[in-house]
Amino acid sequence: MTAATIAPPTAPPATGKPRRAGWAAKLVPYWLVLPGWLWLAVFFIVPTVIMLSVSTMTGDIEAGFKQTFHWSTYTDAWSTYSVQFIRSLEYGAIATLLCILIGYPVAYWIAFRGGAHKSSLLFLLLLPFFVSFVIRTQSWNFMLSDNGMVLSRLRGWGVVSSHFHILQSSTAVVGGLTYNFLPFMVLPIYVALERVDPALLEASADLYASKFTALRKVVFPLSLPGVFAGVLLTFVPVAADYVNSSILGGPKTTMIGNIIQTQYFTNLNYPVAAALSFILMAILLVGVFLYARLLGTDDVLDAAAA
Amino acid sequence: MPESDPSLPPDLLRGLTSARLSRRSALQLGGLSALSAVLAGCGIAGAQHSSLGLSAARAEITKFWAAHKKTGTLDFANWPLYIDVDAKDKNVHPTLDAFTKQTGIKVKYSEPIQDSGSYFSKVQPQLASGHGTGFDLMVITNGLYLDKFIALDYLVPLDQSAMSTFYAHASDLAKNPSYDRGNVYTMPWQSGITGIGYDPKKVGKKITSWNDLLVPALKGKVGMFADTEDLPSSALCAVGVNPETSTPRDWHKAAAWLKKQQPLVRKYYEQDYIDALSKGDLWASMAWSGDIFQANASGATLEFVVPSEGAPIWTDNMCIPAHAAHPRDAMTYMDWVYQPKIAAALAEYITYITPVSDAHAVIAADAKAATGTDRTGLEQIASSPLVFPSPSDFSRLHRFRVLTKAEEKVWNGIFEPIFQS
Numbered sequence: 082m083t084a085a086t087i088a089p090p091t092a093p094p095a096t097g098k099p100r101r102a103g104w105a106a107k108l109v110p111y112w113l114v115l116p117g118w119l120w121l122a123v124f125f126i127v128p129t130v131i132m133l134s135v136s137t138m139t140g141d142i143e144a145g146f147k148q149t150f151h152w153s154t155y156t157d158a159w160s161t162y163s164v165q166f167i168r169s170l171e172y173g174a175i176a177t178l179l180c181i182l183i184g185y186p187v188a189y190w191i192a193f194r195g196g197a198h199k200s201s202l203l204f205l206l207l208l209p210f211f212v213s214f215v216i217r218t219q220s221w222n223f224m225l226s227d228n229g230m231v232l233s234r235l236r237g238w239g240v241v242s243s244h245f246h247i248l249q250s251s252t253a254v255v256g257g258l259t260y261n262f263l264p265f266m267v268l269p270i271y272v273a274l275e276r277v278d279p280a281l282l283e284a285s286a287d288l289y290a291s292k293f294t295a296l297r298k299v300v301f302p303l304s305l306p307g308v309f310a311g312v313l314l315t316f317v318p319v320a321a322d323y324v325n326s327s328i329l330g331g332p333k334t335t336m337i338g339n340i341i342q343t344q345y346f347t348n349l350n351y352p353v354a355a356a357l358s359f360i361l362m363a364i365l366l367v368g369v370f371l372y373a374r375l376l377g378t379d380d381v382l383d384a385a386a387a
Numbered sequence: 388m389p390e391s392d393p394s395l396p397p398d399l400l401r402g403l404t405s406a407r408l409s410r411r412s413a414l415q416l417g418g419l420s421a422l423s424a425v426l427a428g429c430g431i432a433g434a435q436h437s438s439l440g441l442s443a444a445r446a447e448i449t450k451f452w453a454a455h456k457k458t459g460t461l462d463f464a465n466w467p468l469y470i471d472v473d474a475k476d477k478n479v480h481p482t483l484d485a486f487t488k489q490t491g492i493k494v495k496y497s498e499p500i501q502d503s504g505s506y507f508s509k510v511q512p513q514l515a516s517g518h519g520t521g522f523d524l525m526v527i528t529n530g531l532y533l534d535k536f537i538a539l540d541y542l543v544p545l546d547q548s549a550m551s552t553f554y555a556h557a558s559d560l561a562k563n564p565s566y567d568r569g570n571v572y573t574m575p576w577q578s579g580i581t582g583i584g585y586d587p588k589k590v591g592k593k594i595t596s597w598n599d600l601l602v603p604a605l606k607g608k609v610g611m612f613a614d615t616e617d618l619p620s621s622a623l624c625a626v627g628v629n630p631e632t633s634t635p636r637d638w639h640k641a642a643a644w645l646k647k648q649q650p651l652v653r654k655y656y657e658q659d660y661i662d663a664l665s666k667g668d669l670w671a672s673m674a675w676s677g678d679i680f681q682a683n684a685s686g687a688t689l690e691f692v693v694p695s696e697g698a699p700i701w702t703d704n705m706c707i708p709a710h711a712a713h714p715r716d717a718m719t720y721m722d723w724v725y726q727p728k729i730a731a732a733l734a735e736y737i738t739y740i741t742p743v744s745d746a747h748a749v750i751a752a753d754a755k756a757a758t759g760t761d762r763t764g765l766e767q768i769a770s771s772p773l774v775f776p777s778p779s780d781f782s783r784l785h786r787f788r789v790l791t792k793a794e795e796k797v798w799n800g801i802f803e804p805i806f807q808s
Contacts, residue, residue, distance in 0.1 A: 141792060142511070143538055165807075228667040244607050248668065249654040331654040335807045343807060347504045347615075348799060349511075 136355035146351060154356045162340050162357065166364070169337045172251070173320030176258040177266075180315050181308060183259070184266035188307075189300075191267075192274035203271070206264055218257055218328045222248060249331030257325035262318065266311040273307025274300070309376060317365055337361055452546040452715070459492055461716040464522040466703070467498045467658075468681065469577070471736035482732050486723055492716045500525065501658060502614070503532040510708065514541045519710035523717040526576045526703045529566040530616050530787045531795065533573070533704065542572040543707040549718050550574070552725040561742035564702060565786060573704035574721045577677070577739035580773060580784060581617045581699045584664055584674030584691050594671060597625030597694045606651045610663060610672030613655035613806040615799055616787050618645070620699040621673060623788075627696055630788050638801050645805045655806035664689060676773040680738035684764065691773060693783060700740075700784035735765060738774055747775050 136154060140146035159166070191202045209217060225231055225247045235241045247253055277300055285295040323338030330336075337357065344354035437443065473479035483494045500506045506527070510520045527533045536542050553574055554562075561575040585594050590605070600609050612618045620630040622641035633641075653669060661678045663669045665687045679691040705724075707717045724730060730743035731750045747769060754765035772780050790798055 143535065143792070226663075226666050226668050246607055246653070246668070249607075332649055332652050332806075333808050340807060343803070346508045348803075349508055 132355045132358060135351050136359055138352050140352075142349040151352070154352050155360065158353055158356045159360060162337065165335050165337045165340050166360070168335070169320045169361075170364070170368075172255050172258060172336060173316050175255050176262065176319045177312055177316045179255070179259040180263050180266035181311070184263055184311065185270055185304075185308070188267045188270035188274055192271055192277075193279070203268075206267060210264060214261065215324060215328070218261065218325055221253070221257060221260075221329060225253070248329060249334075251330075251334050253329040253331075254326050254334045254336075257329045258319050258322060261322075261325065262315045265314040265318075269310040269314065270304055270307040273304040273310075277303050305376075312372070313369060317369065320365060321361060448544045448546075451543070452549070452718075455715045457490075457492065457715050457719065458713045459716070460713050461492050461494045461524060461720055462522045462713070463494055463496045463717075463720070464499050464520070464525040465496065465576075466500045466526060469498070469526070469703075469737060470496070471733055482724070482729055485729070486720060490719055490723070492719060494720070500527075503528045503530065504614075507532040507535060511539075511541075514539070514709055517710065519712060520708045522708060523711040523713045524705055524720060525708055526705055527573075528616075529564065529702050529704060531790070533566060533706075534789070536706070536708075537567070537572055541709050543709055543711060543714055544571050545574070545707070545721070546718050550722050552722045556725045556727055556730070556743045556745050558742055558744040560702070560740070560781075566702075566789070567704070573706045574725070575742040576703045576705050576724075577733075577737055577741060578700060578702040579739040580676045580693055580776075581612075581621060581673060581701065582676060582691055582693045583671060584661075584679040584689050585671035586664070586667070586688070587690050588688070589667065589670040594690075594692055595695050597621065597696055599694075600671060601648055601651070603651065605671060607653050608668075608670035609648070609651050609653060610656050610660045610669040611645075611648070611652050611806070612660070612673045613657055615802050616701075617673065617699055618655070618806060619798065619802045620785065620787055624694065624697040624699070624785065629697070630699065630785050633788055635794075635797060638798060642801045642805060645802075649805065649808070675739075677737055677739035680768075680771070680773065684738075693772075693780065695783075697783040697785055700781075700786060702742075734774060735768060738768060738771075740774060740776060744775065 134148060135146065137148065137150045137152055138146040139149045139151045139154075187206070191199055191206075195202050223229060227233075227246050227248075232241065232245070232247065236243060236245075281299055281303075282295055285299050286292075290298065320336075321338050323336055323342055326334050326336045326339050341354050341357045341361075344350045344357065470480050471482050473481055480496060483496055487493055506525075513520055527536060547570075550570070553570070557574070560578060563569060564573075564575070567573045583594055583597070583600065587593070589608070594600075600611075612621075619638065619641060622645050623630040623633050623637060626637070626640045626644050628637040628641070653663075656663065656672070660669065660672050660674065661682055664672050664674065665682050674691060676691055679689050682689055705717075705721045707714050711717060724733065725743055727743055727745040727749050730741050731746040731753065734741040734743075734746050735750060735753070750765055750769045754762055754769055757765055768774050776784070788798075
C-alpha cells in the first residue's frame with residue numbers, strides 16, 4: 082500500500098508508460114500474497130468444495146456416486162451420530178481444561194524460574210514429541226495394562242479391586258488426549274508469560290499486593306492471549322482426534338473422528354463421511370468464532386489494561 | 388464347505404452369473420477388447436460367436452495369458468505373520484527362497500494388509516484409474532470386499548491351464564468355493580476359524596459356548612471383534628442361527644444378544660486383541676484359531692475352542708489384481724504352493740487350516756524325524772482339529788452371509804453401532 086503513496090501523483094501522460102509502472106508497483110503486494118492464496122485455493126478451497134459436493138451425492142462404490150443434492154444426509158448423519166459428536170466436544174473441553182491446569186504452572190515456572198536453563202527446559206518438554214504420536218500413545222497400553230507395572234502394584238497393595246482397569250475407558254482416552262496435546266498449551270502460555278516484565282511484579286509488591294494478588298491481577302490477565310491461543314490450538318485437534326480413542330478407548334468412547342474414518346475406509350460411504358466432516362467443521366468454526374467474539378484478543382488486552 | 392454342482396462346468400457357471408464379465412474384464416486385460424471389436428466388425432462373425440459371448444471372454448483370457456510370460460519378479464502383498472520365517476532371521480522366508488531357487492523368480496515380499504476393508508479402500512482408487520497396485524499377488528479374505536473386487540473386475544481371471552498342482556492337491560474346502568465358483572479368480576492361501584480364545588487359569592473353568600461370554604464374572608475382561616463379518620456371524624451362531632441362511636429378523640436377535648453382552652466387553656478389537664489376551668488384560672476373547680496357536684508357541688498358555696453352537700469359517704485367498712505387472716510369475720507361485728511339501732512348511736509355521744490336506748502326511752513324517760520340543764510341536768499341529776478339521780468339525784462351521792447391496796446397508800446399520808458406540 083505504501084507503494085501507492087510513493088508513486089508520483091502526476092497527471093496521466095500521453096504515453097501511458099509511467100502509469101503502467103505505477104500499476105505494477107501497486108500490484109506488488111498482491112503478487113507477494115499470491116503464493117499464499119494459491120496454496121489456500123489448491124489445498125483448502127478446492128478440496129472443501131469437492132467434499133461439499135460429495136456430501137450431497139447418493140450412490141455406492143460399485144455404481145458410482147451421483148449428485149442429487151440429497152441434503153437430508155446431513156440430518157440423518159446428525160441424528161445417527163449426535164452421541165459421538167457431543168462426546169467429542171465433551172472430551173475436547175475436559176482435555177483442554179486439564180491442559181490449562183497442568184500447562185499453566187509449567188509455563189509459569191519455566192518463564193519466571195527457568196533462569197539460564199529456559200531453552201533446555203523447553204527442549205525437555207518437547208523431547209518426547211520426537212517419538213511418533215502413535216507409539217507414544219501405544220506405550221500407555223504397556224504401562225497401564227492390568228498386569229503392568231502400575232496396576233499390578235496397586236492391586237498388590239489392595240488399593241484397587243481385581244476387576245479395576247484404567248485402559249479402555251473414557252478416563253484413558255481423555256488422559257491420552259491431555260498428554261498428547263499438552264505442549265500446544267504450554268508453548269503459547271510460555272510465550273505470553275515470557276513477555277511479562279518482572280518489574281511489574283516489583284511494582285505491584287511496592288503497592289502492597291501480595292504475591293497471589295499480583296498473580297491474579299497482573300500476571301494472569303497479561304498471559305490471557307497465550308491461554309486464548311492455547312485453547313484454540315488444543316481444543317480443535319482434540320475434538321477431531323481418533324487415534325487416542327482407538328488405542329486407549331473401549332465401548333462407549335467412540336469419537337466422531339473414528340466414525341468418519343469408518344465411513345470413509347470401511348463402509349466406503351463417502352457422502353456420509355463428507356457430511357460428518359462438514360458438520361464437525363461447522364461446529365468447531367462456530368464455536369471458535371463465538372469464543373473469539375466473547376474472549377477475543379482485543380478484549381483480553383482491555384482486561385489486562387483495566 | 389463348498390457345495391459342488393457337477394452338472395455345470397464351474398467357469399461357465401461363473402460366466403452365467405456375471406454378464407458383464409466379457410466386456411469389462413477385456414478392457415482390464417490391456418485393451419484387447421478393441422482388437423476383438425475390430426475383428427468382430429470386419430469378420431463374418433457367426434451368431435454363435437458374438438463378442439459378448441462366454442467363448443469370446445475365454446479367448447480374451449487365453450490371449451492375455453499367452454501374452455504374459457515369466458519376468459523373474461513377483462511383488463507379493465500379504466498380511467503380517469502370515470508366512471514361514473527363519474528361526475534366526477525374521478526377514479528370511481525359507482519357502483520363498485526355495486521358490487526363487489527352483490523357478491528363478493525373485494519375490495519382493497511385503498505385509499501391507501491389515502484388514503480387507505481398509506486395503507480395498509486404499510487400492511480402489513488406483514485400480515479405478517487404471518493404474519496397478521504395485522503388486523502382482525495379494526491375499527484377500529472371502530466376504531464383502533472380495534465380492535467387491537470381483538464385481539468391479541479388479542481381479543485377473545486365473546490361467547486355468549496353469550493350475551495342475553492346485554487341482555491335484557487342493558482340499559475340498561479350497562476347490563470350487565461358494566464365493567468363487569470354479570476358482571475363476573482365487574486360490575485359497577489359508578482358512579481359519581473364528582472362535583473363543585481364553586486363559587483357563589484366569590477364567591477358572593472350561594469355555595464351551597458363546598453364551599459363556601455372558602457371565603458377569605468376566606466383566607471388563609471379554610474382548611470382541613470390531614468388524615461387520617466375524618462379530619455378526621459369531622453372534623448369529625450364539626443365538627442358534629446359521630449365518631449363511633440368516634434373515635433380517637435373526638440379525639436383530641443377534642444384535643440384541645450383543646447388546647446384552649456389551650456391559651461386559653472391555654473393547655471391540657481389531658488385530659490387537661491377541662496382545663491384550665497374552666498380557667492378561669483379557670481373559671477370554673473372540674479369536675482366530677492360528678493366532679492362539681502362534682501365541683502359545685511364543686510362551687502363552689491359552690486355549691482355543693470352537694463353540695458348541697458353531698462358528699464362522701473364512702478363507703484368505705491369493706488373487707492377482709488388475710494391471711499387475713508380472714501376472715505369470717504370480718500364477719506360477721500360486722500353483723507352486725499347492726505342493727504338499729511346501730503347504731506343510733507353511734502350515735507348520737502359520738498353523739491355520741491349510742488348503743492342502745496331503746500336507747498332513749508330510750507334517751506327521753516331519754514330526755517323526757524331529758526331536759524334543761520341535762517334535763511335540765509338530766505332533767500337536769498334525770493332530771490339531773484347528774489345522775486339519777474333521778468332517779464333523781466342518782458341519783459346525785459356517786461361511787459368511789452373502790449380502791446384496793440393500794441388505795448390506797441394513798446389516799451394517801444393525802451391527803456397526805454395537806462396536807462403534
